[in-house]
Amino acid sequence: MESINDIQLRLQGLEDIKHLLRSVRAMSAIRWRRAKQHLAFAQSYAKNIDSQLATVLARLGSELPAGLSAHTKGRNERVNVGLISLTSDRGLCGNFNTGLIAKAIHVTEILDRKNKDVKIISLGGYGERLFKNAGYEIFHSEKITSSQAVSFINIRKAITHIQAFYEAGAIDELNILYNKFNYFGSYTPQSIQILPPKISELDANLAPSAEDLIIESNPDELKEFLLWEHLAAQLYMAFIESTVSEHSARLQTMDSAISNIDERVGELEIQFHTIRQEKITQGVLEVQSNMRKRKQKEF
Incomplete structure (x- = not known):
């Protein structure tokens, strides 16, 4: 005894x-509230970009620019799918990271059966370590700290690298895998495809602006810029929503x-x-x- x-x-x-x-809980609570505010700002910016994009598509047509068109593959050629994995840069958040990695491995196995090779793009240091421990090769990684405020500039930088990969033919498709926030303490791993853009869905979901459109630049360049900006906004919203889920999970833990x-x-x-x-x-x-x-x- x-x-x-x-x-x-x-x-x-x-x-x-x-x-x-x-102390950790108090800090996570502050960051959770801030992340929710950032998500509202991101949604507002994305809505504005989408409105401009819808207006341009309505005026100039919905054909994809050359830099964003789908890649042509032979019948027996394997398609290279980029998978952006949004994880945290630190632990103490339950199964937030491990659940996402398990989902990524499951998606990888499914795509492999469809004659597709997955190239993992890791945004967040924790996911990179887990992937390497599981024996997976990282195609590209960037240290974006989800525990701190992330600006749109950080995401645009990541999109610039992804744009170079896509235009060079290193990747043919691009999916984002992140933890979608449901409510406090609840999140769901979700995968969405953003490349190549699905113009038909954009036309159906976006509302054109009622303002008159005056185009002074090259129409194709404007369309391409807005499409990439739209994709950057989608990635930014996914990252912020993932951050909200992360801090929610850490609070619960x-x-x-x-x-x-x-x-x-x-x-x-x-x-x-x-x-x-x-x-x-x-x-x-x-x-x-x-x-x-x-x-x-x-x-």
């Missing part, structure tokens, strides 16, 4: 850990850890008081025994 001093040391250690977890510590502290306190009561009882019995011995000696 542990001594009272040992239990007191363990209780103090648990209180220190609990204090640390509360911290709550669970704090609850487990409280439960363990309660068990140790009961054990502490039990041992303390036993020692007090033992001390009282020893005093009574000594008093009896003294009385027997007097008589």
